[in-house]
Amino acid sequence: MAGVLRTLLLLAAACCGQAWAQAPAPELRLLAAELPPYTYQVPSASVSEQPGPGRGVLHALVLELARRVGHSGRIEYLPWFRAQEIARQGPRVGIVALTRSPEREPHYRWMVELLTDDLVLVGSPGVDVGALDRVKDRPVGVLEFSGAEALVRSLGFSQVSPQREEWMNAKRMKDRRIDAWVAPRAMVVHAVREVRGNLDVLQFGQVIRPSRLYLATSPDFPEDEAARWQAAWAAMQADGTAARIMRQQMQAEVNPVEDQKRRIREEPFN
Structure with missing residues (x-):
């Protein structure tokens, strides 16, 4: 009897193990x-x-x-x-x-x-954005925890101003609280329009790298x-x-x- 019970338990365990193995993985x-x-x-x-x-x-x-x-x-x-x-x-x-x-x-x-997209350097009216080093010591807006922030910090920029969303950088640019901004081109255009900024007065300078x-x-x-x-x-x-x-x-x-x-x-x- 004990042998039969042991066999049944082993079979049950095997079935459970097979069912567990066949359970679908959770979706991504x-x-x-x-x-x-x-x-x-x-x-x-x-x-x-x-x-x-x-x-x-x-x-x-x-x-x-x-x-x-x-x-x-x-x-x-x-x-x-x-x-x-x-x-x-x-x-x-x-x-x-x-x-x-x-x-x-x-x-x-x-x-x-x-x-x-293109990661671009954008400047306020009159700001030289022909190269990144031209704005290295000026207030520069970036998206917080972005590749743009990592890049400008690695280059030793002294006045990096990270914001949690790009519309905040667009607003700061509109209010002349930053002189330059590093972001993908499409994000710059969208954010400026979102805060009723004027794209025509901004200086689109160097394409830094593909995004x-x-x-x-x-x-x-x-x-x-x-x-x-x-x-x-x-x-x-x-x-x-x-x-x-x-x-x-x-x-x-x-x-x-x-x-x-x-x-x-x-x-x-x-």
Whole structure:
């Protein structure tokens, strides 16, 4: 009898182990932040305690990409520094609109390159932006925890002014509180329009480097699963879907946000 019981217990354990082994892995957790025109919410968290749905060219691209691999398409919006921190640690975390740069290279799996923009140096009227060293000792705006911030700090800039969202840099530029700004071109244009700034008076200077924007993941994300996302992206490029989404999204109208509507009005950084 004891032998029969032992056999039954072993069979039960084996069945449970097989069921556990066959349990599907949880889907990739997708994170994003307020990085218009790439990823953003309308209204954003700076305007409403209940932010609206996600938008943006990379948000739309990743939604279609997720659909093709059988993912729910759920994208969580978090502060940018927190999204990066979680994506580095994992497990099974993806992050949208992350610029590939030397200091970030070892911390992520660079799964799909979605878009390339120009990282540019922009100056206030009359400011010489012919080269980065011309503004090395002037107040320079950057997005906090961005590749742009890492770059200017590595070059020894003495008056770096990081802000949590790019509209804050646009506002500081409009108010002449910074002399220069380092950011991807599309983000500069969107942010200036968002604060009703004047693009015509800004000095667009040196293109510093390409800003290669990725859907990246935590290092633990399996290679075979990453290959499915990469194959789906290749199909989106081949059938014209990626190009169509980019055209539609990059032509989207920018709705200005008045200062009095902001829940966050004062920049908490230098």
